[in-house]
Amino acid sequence: MKTRLRILCVILAAVLIPLMAVGCNPTTNTTTTVSTGSTTGTTTGGTTSATTQDEPVQVVFYINNGSTTDSASKAEELELVHQWFLDQINVDIQYIVPPADQAAEKLDLILTSNQKLDAFWGDWTKYSSLSMIQPITEIYSNNDFPGIREQFEPYFGPMIDAEATLWGLPRTFNTAPYPFIWRSDYADKVGVAKAPETIDELNVLLYAFRDQDPAGDGKTIPVICTGLTQLEYCLLAGYTDGGRGLWLDTTDNKVKHHIVQPGYYDFLNQIKQWYDDGILYKESFNINTQQLRELAEQGRVASSLQWYSAFGLSLQNMYSADKTTPAVGALTHDIKGPNGKYAETAVPGSKSGLVFSAKADERTVTAALKVVDYQLADLNAWYNSTYGIDNWKFVEGSEITAEPIEESENVGTKSYQGEYRVAIGKLRIDEFKELLSRDDRYISSNGKTAGIFFYYSYTYHLYEPVEKVTKALDFDTAFNMTEISNEVAAYSDITTMINEETIKFITGVRPMSEWDNFIETLYAIGMDDVEEALTAQYQAMQ
Amino acid sequence: MVSNSITRLTGRRSGLFNRVYRFRFYYLMALPGIAYLLIFQYIPMVGIIMAFKTFSPMEGFMGIITGDWVGLDNFRKFIDSHYFSRVFGNSFIISFYRLIFGFPAPIVLALLLNEVGNRHFKKSVQSISYFPHFISYVVILGIVRKFVNLDGGYINIIIEKLGGQPVMFMSDTRFFRSILVSTGVWNGIGWASIVYLAAITNTSPELYDAAYVDGANRMQQMWHITLPSVMNVAVIMLVLRMGDIMNAGFEQIFLFYSPAVYSVSDIIDTFSYRTGILNMQYGYATAIGLFKSILGLILVLSANTFANKMGREGIW
Numbered sequence: 027m028k029t030r031l032r033i034l035c036v037i038l039a040a041v042l043i044p045l046m047a048v049g050c051n052p053t054t055n056t057t058t059t060v061s062t063g064s065t066t067g068t069t070t071g072g073t074t075s076a077t078t079q080d081e082p083v084q085v086v087f088y089i090n091n092g093s094t095t096d097s098a099s100k101a102e103e104l105e106l107v108h109q110w111f112l113d114q115i116n117v118d119i120q121y122i123v124p125p126a127d128q129a130a131e132k133l134d135l136i137l138t139s140n141q142k143l144d145a146f147w148g149d150w151t152k153y154s155s156l157s158m159i160q161p162i163t164e165i166y167s168n169n170d171f172p173g174i175r176e177q178f179e180p181y182f183g184p185m186i187d188a189e190a191t192l193w194g195l196p197r198t199f200n201t202a203p204y205p206f207i208w209r210s211d212y213a214d215k216v217g218v219a220k221a222p223e224t225i226d227e228l229n230v231l232l233y234a235f236r237d238q239d240p241a242g243d244g245k246t247i248p249v250i251c252t253g254l255t256q257l258e259y260c261l262l263a264g265y266t267d268g269g270r271g272l273w274l275d276t277t278d279n280k281v282k283h284h285i286v287q288p289g290y291y292d293f294l295n296q297i298k299q300w301y302d303d304g305i306l307y308k309e310s311f312n313i314n315t316q317q318l319r320e321l322a323e324q325g326r327v328a329s330s331l332q333w334y335s336a337f338g339l340s341l342q343n344m345y346s347a348d349k350t351t352p353a354v355g356a357l358t359h360d361i362k363g364p365n366g367k368y369a370e371t372a373v374p375g376s377k378s379g380l381v382f383s384a385k386a387d388e389r390t391v392t393a394a395l396k397v398v399d400y401q402l403a404d405l406n407a408w409y410n411s412t413y414g415i416d417n418w419k420f421v422e423g424s425e426i427t428a429e430p431i432e433e434s435e436n437v438g439t440k441s442y443q444g445e446y447r448v449a450i451g452k453l454r455i456d457e458f459k460e461l462l463s464r465d466d467r468y469i470s471s472n473g474k475t476a477g478i479f480f481y482y483s484y485t486y487h488l489y490e491p492v493e494k495v496t497k498a499l500d501f502d503t504a505f506n507m508t509e510i511s512n513e514v515a516a517y518s519d520i521t522t523m524i525n526e527e528t529i530k531f532i533t534g535v536r537p538m539s540e541w542d543n544f545i546e547t548l549y550a551i552g553m554d555d556v557e558e559a560l561t562a563q564y565q566a567m568q
Numbered sequence: 569m570v571s572n573s574i575t576r577l578t579g580r581r582s583g584l585f586n587r588v589y590r591f592r593f594y595y596l597m598a599l600p601g602i603a604y605l606l607i608f609q610y611i612p613m614v615g616i617i618m619a620f621k622t623f624s625p626m627e628g629f630m631g632i633i634t635g636d637w638v639g640l641d642n643f644r645k646f647i648d649s650h651y652f653s654r655v656f657g658n659s660f661i662i663s664f665y666r667l668i669f670g671f672p673a674p675i676v677l678a679l680l681l682n683e684v685g686n687r688h689f690k691k692s693v694q695s696i697s698y699f700p701h702f703i704s705y706v707v708i709l710g711i712v713r714k715f716v717n718l719d720g721g722y723i724n725i726i727i728e729k730l731g732g733q734p735v736m737f738m739s740d741t742r743f744f745r746s747i748l749v750s751t752g753v754w755n756g757i758g759w760a761s762i763v764y765l766a767a768i769t770n771t772s773p774e775l776y777d778a779a780y781v782d783g784a785n786r787m788q789q790m791w792h793i794t795l796p797s798v799m800n801v802a803v804i805m806l807v808l809r810m811g812d813i814m815n816a817g818f819e820q821i822f823l824f825y826s827p828a829v830y831s832v833s834d835i836i837d838t839f840s841y842r843t844g845i846l847n848m849q850y851g852y853a854t855a856i857g858l859f860k861s862i863l864g865l866i867l868v869l870s871a872n873t874f875a876n877k878m879g880r881e882g883i884w
Contacts, residue, residue: 134848138625156848157626309718312739312826321719384626511847518843519650522834526827533828535741551650 082118083393088136088146089121090129091197091380091450098123099414103442106415111446114407115400117393121445137383144386145394145448149378150185150193151506159381163192165391173403174395177452184375184504188567194381195398197451200501202359202372202491204259205483207337208329210356212240221358225264225296225369228361232305235328245324249300250307251332252318254528257297258284259371260331263496264363265289265296269371271498272505272560281499281560283553285524289365291541298532311529319343325353334483341479355479359491370495377504380448394448401449408449414442427460458485505563513559516552523548619643619855625848635851642855651839659835659860662816665749671809673757675802678764679790694765697758705820708751712824713738716747739828748824748833752817763805764798771797803880811868814860836860 111119122143124132136143137158153159166174174195181199186192206222208231213219216234220227235248251257255270263269266289275282284290300306307313307321315336321327322340330337334357341355363369380398382391401407405426409418413430421427458481511517527544530536536544588595614632619642621635646652677697684690700708715722716737724734737743775793784792818837825833836856844853872884 130846134625134845138628138848140628152848157624308736309739311828312736508847515645515648516650518847522651522827522830522842526830529828533739535828 080116082112082116083389084118084120085390085394085397086120086122086142086144087394087448088133088143089123089445089448090133091147091448099443099445100441103414103417104445107410107442107446110410110415111397111400111407115396117397119397119446119448121448123445142385143383144390145380145382147197147378147450148381149376149508150381151377151504152508153381154187154193155506155508155512158384159193160384160386160391161191161193162382162391162395163190165388165395166192169392169395171395171399173399173401173449177402181375183502184377185379187504187506194379195395195451196375197379198373199375199451199453199489200372200492201375201488202370202495203334203488204256204332204370204373205334205357205359205487205491206260206329206331206361207334207341207355207357207483209240209327209341209353211354212246212328213356215240221356221360223358223360224362225261225364232300232329233303236303236305240328241326245326247307247321247327248305249329249331250318250321250327250337251310251330252313252315252336253311254297254525254532256332258293259333259373261296261361261363261369262290262293263367263371264361264365264369265293266365269496269498271371272500274499274564279561280557281505281564282557283520283524284498285528286545286548286553291538292364294528294531294541295538298534298538301532302534311533334488335480338480338483342481357483357487359487359495368495370491372492372495372497372501374497374501379451398449401447402452408447408452411447411449412444417442421461424460427457453489455485455489499564503564503567505560509563510556510559514552514555517556519551520548520553520556523551615854616858618851619858621851623851623854625850638851642852643859645852646856646859649839649843651834654831655834655836655839658833659814659816659837662745662748662821662833662835663813665745666752666817667809667813669749670753670756670760671806673753674760675764675798677757678761678768678798679794681761681765682768682794683786683790694758694761697761699758700755701759703755705755705823708755708820709823712747712751716743738824739826741829741832744825744829744832748817748820752820760805763801767798767801768794800880803875807868807871807875810871811864813867814863 108119111117122136133146133148137153148159150159154161178195181196182192185194185196206228212235213231216231216238218231218234222228222231232248235246239246241247251260258270262284266284266287267273268284268287270284272281273284273287274280297306301308307327313321315333318327318330318332318336319340322330322337323344325344327337327340338355338357341353344353359368359370361369382394386394401411405428409428412418413428416431418428418430421429462481462485527536531538531541531544617632618635620637620639621632622638623635624631627634681690681694684693703711713721716724718724718734718736721734721737723737727734735743737747771793776789779789779793814836816835816837818835818841821833821835822838822841825838837860840853840856844850844856
């Protein structure tokens with residue numbers, strides 16, 4: 027009986043397991059037409075490679091670069107762009123658009139499955155330590171990519187490791203993206219015309235916003251942000267030497283977390299004061315950028331201490347919605363803290379860039395780089411990938427600046443969302459400067475802007491102020507935090523504790539008198555080990 | 569002739585394949601269920617090995633086989649974590665609250681519905697109570713925010729009208745668990761009451777008639793007839809629920825929580841997600857999951873033994 031039962035189980039398993047294998051076998055998940063050109067390539071770990079040079083190379087991009095939206099483009103527009111690139115550079119570009127809120131999770135699932143994916147945006151330190159990506163040093167040096175060389179090569183730094191290995195293409199560059207942005211029409215209303223240059227002057231403006239309620243009905247939010255990190259980038263350097271980021275403690279030559287810097291306590295005290303006084307929006311630690319924009323576009327937000335585009339795009343949208351009584355924005359990087367230094371901390375070019383799957387073969391990686399290079403080097407390629415084929419024109423008298431023919435959305439146009447634009451990170455300074463110079467509504471004589479506030483802030487207030495604001499130790503030195511996380515078991519506990527407890531001090535759940543106890547607890551659970559690991563990395567890099 | 573038939577029948581019974589053939593349609597009906605269990609419940613158990621190995625996700629399934637053994641390192645890492653006691657405690661406390669408030673609620677609802685005389689009203693209430701079960705927690709979060717938001721939330725508007733100060737319910741540790749549990753009960757009460765209503769339906773009407781003749785009022789009938797008739801089902805549901813006690817509701821908590829309320833809401837699953845899954849430390853995440861499953865198994869066994877000793881029917 028038992029033997030027969032076993033035989034039955036074996037037969038059942040023999041039937042079901044192949045069924046399961048067939049059912050779970052991934053197919054290349056693409057949202058556009060796959061090239062019909064037949065390939066006689068070999069399949070290795072889900073990657074199909076063509077064997078002849080004439081056949082198009084298929085490259086699958088994962089569009090998690092923030093350059094497109096969930097809303098799908100029209101199929102015929104997509105096919106036009108797809109075919110255009112196929113004709114021009116013989117690359118069959120495929121893409122996967124992830125759900126906006128779960129792009130990282132879906133990426134990890136795809137990478138650990140057999141689904142074909144050749145290029146995606148991610149932190150090279152994380153994915154290289156997991157052997158999930160490949161370096162591109164040789165491919166880049168063995169081929170000529172003039173567009174990449176001209177526009178991206180000066181910013182390769184954060185994508186290169188200590189052994190001079192290039193792990194990908196940069197997504198963002200050194201920036202100062204945390205200005206103080208405020209509504210100057212509200213400032214005029216409350217009688218504070220001068221742009222703040224010190225924390226005291228900032229306080230005058232913020233308390234005037236609170237007391238005089240320019241939005242009316244008690245709805246004014248004097249200042250808003252989406253988390254403590256934002257406030258730290260905006261103001262911490264005005265209280266500490268190192269600003270927001272790692273710093274070198276010269277008393278013991280150890281690399282340390284910004285939270286244990288002298289001055290951090292005073293910074294936190296100021297934030298707490300704002301919270302208690304109703305200056306800082308009480309839900310600032312619970313909201314996301316979208317919610318911030320909704321509040322801003324209701325006319326309630328008077329100022330932000332936040333990544334520049336969060337409130338900046340709202341000001342632009344408000345102008346578009348109501349051009350008769352537009353919200354007028356102003357911004358500054360010139361606020362100095364009690365220590366006399368500029369309060370803002372610069373952000374280094376990110377270690378997150380376009381990286382290439384370890385499973386992709388050399389020809390596929392080369393083709394992927396060719397796509398990026400072509401979009402950087404050729405304006406037709408750039409605008410076709412941005413707005414769609416025959417859906418843009420150069421603005422009158424210009425040879426570099428184009429505008430969509432069809433009504434523009436925040437991303438691309440209504441019928442094409444920019445799915446094929448993979449040269450993301452392209453510096454559009456010249457294009458935007460020309461755009462701004464064509465219309466005086468974009469910037470008025472006193473530096474206050476209406477109209478396209480986002481273009482203005484991007485063009486004049488993102489890159490240039492980097493030189494004057496504070497740079498933390500990790501601005502120029504690419505610490506590998508993934509390695510630290512692997513080396514020090516308590517690292518994630520420490521991160522959780524810092525995120526959680528600092529907010530409690532601000533909201534009053536924990537009294538500020540317990541600050542020293544909190545720091546002691548951090549060291550008790552392993553902050554020492556983190557500092558040792560950071561210091562060892564720093565010394566190795568020196 | 570009769571003897572031959574008996575022999576043939578016995579012969580058939582003795583052959584497993586013949587028996588399968590005889591009941592082939594039942595087996596056919598069971599096949600999808602068996603396939604589901606095998607594919608989604610049993611075969612993935614091979615992955616448990618990851619808890620004891622260094623697993624490289626790039627190697628796919630073979631990574632499970634070829635990874636180096638690390639013994640109980642992943643378990644030690646979890647137990648040594650500063651937050652072990654907190655996530656363990658939160659998982660237990662939130663589940664306990666769900667059990668205390670969520671378990672009797674559908675029984676009470678079923679008992680009350682059973683007493684409703686108007687058939688249309690009863691059906692309407694039933695349908696309305698099932699409805700939340702089909703709403704995702706993302707939508708529920710939106711609804712909850714409409715009520716408890718600091719800015720314009722209905723509850724805070726009432727508080728302000730009464731002269732009080734608005735409260736940040738979603739980031740206040742005093743209220744967060746209550747919000748979780750109450751929305752969870754609201755979400756599941758109608759759906760869970762179905763099984764109890766079915767049990768009540770099976771109660772013999774003669775019992776009620778006899779009780780009525782003996783002078784029992786509606787409350788006494790409910791207490792002495794209806795409630796005992798659902799007790800066996802309730803015990804089985806309770807034992808099953810005990811196995812789930814360490815599953816405090818990842819989806820809901822993940823959507824609702826923020827660092828401000830980690831201290832009362834960070835459970836084993838959210839901790840595992842943040843430290844294991846997001847960092848792609850699958851071995852560590854598997855160890856945490858296995859640890860939780862073993863606890864669940866112990867709780868089911870204990871509850872079943874306890875139920876049997878109390879004279880009730882357990883699961884086995």
